[in-house]
Amino acid sequence: MHESSFFLVVLAVSFLLFLAAYVAVYVKQIRLPYTVALTVFGIILSILSRFAPFDFLNVLELSPDLVFYLFLPMLIFEGAYNMKFLELRANFKTISALAIGSLLVSAFFIGWALFQVFKMIGLEIPFITLLLFGALISATDPIAALAIFKELGVPKRLRLLLEGESVANDGTALVLFQVVLGIASGGALTAWKLAESFGNFWFLVGGGIIFGSVLGIIFSKLIERIRNLAVVEITLTLVLAHTAFIFAEKFLHVSGIIATASAAMLIGNYGRYKISPEVRSFMEHFWEYMAFVANSLIFLLIGLSIREARFGNYIWPIIIALAVVFIARFVSVYAVIPFTNKLAKEEKTPFSWQFILSWGGLRGALPMAIVLILPADSPFLPAEHRELLLVLTVSVIYFTLLFQAPTLTKFLNRFRLTVLTPVQQLEQEEGFLLMDSAILKKLDEMKASGKLPASTHERLRELYAGLHKDAEQRLRTLLKDRGEILSHEEMLFILRKHLLGIERQAYIRLFDKHEISERMLVVLKDKIDRQIDRLERRVPQAAAVGKGSRLAFWELEQKIYKFIDKINIAFVKNWSKNRKLDFEIEVYQKYRARKIAVEKAMKELDNITATRVFIDQAVIDAVRKQYDYWFENSLKRLDEMEKKNPILIESIRFVIGNTVSIALEQKILRELLQKGILAENAYAEVNDYLHGLIVEKHDVKKMYFKELKERGMA
Known part of the structure; x- marks a missing residue:
């Protein structure tokens, strides 16, 4: 990149982020999934970038390194960080069946079906090339579907299955792609090479899990040693996300996606309460923001990256690929879920959920990133075949986001997955009653303290008393009906x-x-x-x-x-x-x-x-x-x-009381700073001193042995 064009890159990225912010606000009004709207705007940008004054956007391109080593670790980490071990363990077999079994069925079905149909229309493409496409396009992206799920309130387990499958099959899809790519570039397929590839698949997956878990534990211990330094704690998680991915891929040659996901789950579960209380909530917002930036730039850059693609040359292959990939998703889900329902000692996955998992199997950033790493020209993949795979990949991504995502709501409503259950209706009315009661109590307190005039209090109390009575009546009716x-x-x-x-x-x-x-x-x-x-x-x-x-x-x-x-x-x-x-x-x-x-x-x-x-x-x-x-x-x-053991109990009580007292001192100290009574440098010095006291005085055993020694009982 020329030095003189660097400001254009900064300008282009700033423009895309501004556009992403606008889209995020706009979609709230039209109730459209964010990634779907980004896809539409990406297509518009691909057209506008051909003309001034938008031609400065041409300085940007979606490179595989940019996606793999910058954006993808952030997306994987954010998704896995909020997953709970308890929930994953309760649904482990179903998620594993979808992430591995369903992915393998989908990849091989797509490769086989496209090979047969393309041959019928006179398009001679090797099976191994189409199997590459099947592997990369079988990775799902749940962002748009999860946004709809969250808005409509579908069952929590259904959301977990879709998200858990996506996080896991991102890794298994890339591993399968790497294995198939190795076979394709290695010449003839033999039984030995097939067995070697099978072993390599599990080595990449298992190695990623082990390496990511070890890194997750190490970084959890590092974060534990740091207290109340938000910038440092957050920076360590950012370093972890990219370190796990890069070291796994480049040095250990195991799955970077699975390593990053494993590390994130360790931090999100084992290390969550090692993060300082003041930082914990901010950490979640930070990663939510990083995922927002990564997704925004990826989907907009996908639009810009296809401006030179010749879609018109591949109309029939595109139509065939869309149909095959669509069918493959249903085949792969319905092929594995009945086995988990019958064999696994887990909650059953009903037919309606299987349909939603199939329809909601959208495609996103990962397939685009994978197809970009295909070699530009090689003996096993001519340039025209690579271009075909790129066109098919983009077409499938756009089809799932522009057709399947917007219609997902219709099927959720048809299967009544958005309807509140009787228990949820009871919880809703309970919530209304508790809120109205709390407001009525607060209004009385405000009147008693003179903060609310009697006339205003009377009007507001009449309003919320009426709302409370209505909620109580609805609850009685609901109980009577049930x-x-x-x-x-x-x-x-x-x-x-x-x-x-x-x-x-x-x-x-x-x-x-x-x-x-x-x-x-x-x-x-x-x-x-x-x-x-x-x-x-x-x-x-x-x-x-x-x-x-x-x-x-x-x-x-x-x-x-x-x-x-x-x-x-x-x-x-x-x-x-x-x-x-x-x-x-x-x-x-x-x-x-x-x-x-x-x-x-x-x-x-x-x-x-x-x-x-x-x-x-x-x-x-x-x-x-x-x-x-x-x-x-x-x-x-x-x-x-x-x-x-009265001496031990007294030591415990003393340490707890002392710790609570110091925490209260810290709270008062913060209030003095906010009121301007205390200078910032004085606040920092006293706060560090108090924090040191908490660490020192929290050693109960030290105080216990001291008491024993003073009483001559040691």
Whole structure:
């Protein structure tokens, strides 16, 4: 690139980002998926770029390196970062079947069908070339479909299947493409080469998983050492996304996409609570923005990159390819899902969902990036064949985005996947009642404090009291229509799920205030997540097998320490003694956190009772009885621990109290800065000092041994 043209590149990129921002606002008004609108504008740009004053856009081109090493790692990382291990594990076999089985069926069906049909019309193209096309075009892009799903509120598991398949099959599609490309460039196909290719496929996939997971753990540990430095923590995740991809592809020769996805899932699950509380929310917004920029530029650049393509020369091949790819998606989904429904011990995927997964299998950035890396001219791929594959790829991408995506809503409505279930209707009315009750309470507080005149208060209270009454009437009607027995079960489900959500949030807040360890947060949160999952799948809690992997492992660890105690070796016993002390601290944290979380849930239960959301008193009584038991059990356990080791418990309480006090000091310090009472340099110095105190005073064992020594008990 000439130095004098660099400003044109900056100008062109700025123009595209401005256009992307405009499109993002515009699509909200016309209710069109963002990527679909970008595709349309990309086509318009490809025409406008031929004329002044838009010809400066010709300085940009969509190169494979730009997509692979800059944009793709960001898109993969953002998609995988928000995936939960628990949900993936519950649907692992179905997602794997779609990402591997369905992809293989699709790729080979497309290659075989195109080879047969093209031969009929006199177009002689080698099967291996068409198999390359089948591999690259079978990678799905769920962005447009997920935007529609989110807007219309389709079942959460359906969204997970589509997104999980896409993240995984991006990697498997590229791996399959690389394997087929190796076969194509290597001459004749033999049994040995086929076996070698099969082994290479799994090496690329497995190597990517292992390398990405290791990097994810390493970077999680690095982030753990950094507190409240948003720019550093976010930068490390950005470095991780691209490092995982580049090192996997260029140095280890394993799948970069799978490595990046694995690293992102490790950070998003194992490392999520190692990220500073103040940074955690901003991290999600940052990656959402990076995905927005990457997608925007890719789809607009696709439009600019096809301005020289000769679509008119390939009308019949395009029509045939569109039909074959469309059919292949349905064949590949319907070929594998019945097996997972029958063999896998997972929730079944109904026929309507299979249809939506087929219709929603849109294509996006990855197929375009892959087709661009095809060699310009080689013995096995002449220039005219490469041009054909490029034209077919762009045509399929545009067809899925401009035809399938806009019509997806029609099929979602036809299968009634957007209709609120009776439980969701009950949850909706519960939400209206809780909001109206909270507003009425706030209005009374504002009047009592003199912030709201009596006349205004009266008018507003009349308005929201009417809304509250209407919501209550709708709820009564809904319960009457559903029948007493069924409505009782549904109300019990809603109330339990609501209170479990409050418990979960309480644990996260306790961790953010340094009152429980990260390990204890994971144990408690994992248990809550499992209970919510069982509720949503309508599995009775009493019928659930096991205690959850986190809690089971935690308890198994303690049995191992008891066994080690029997080994009469000094350093082993000292190590075991320290670990057992850690365990006692964690047990105290567990029951103290349970007590606090249960108290918050019971307080919310009192609030719900006062708002008359749950008309069936039996529901409230049943749940209150369970929470009363949990509260009393937590108090009993805490009391037993204090009697057994009062010095340790006092040390724990002192450290927690001290930590909470320092956190309050930090809050007051921030307020002083915002009010202009404290200078920025003074704020930074005091804040660093307070943060150091939290780290230092949080060592319970150090304080415990100090107390023992002072009392002559060490």
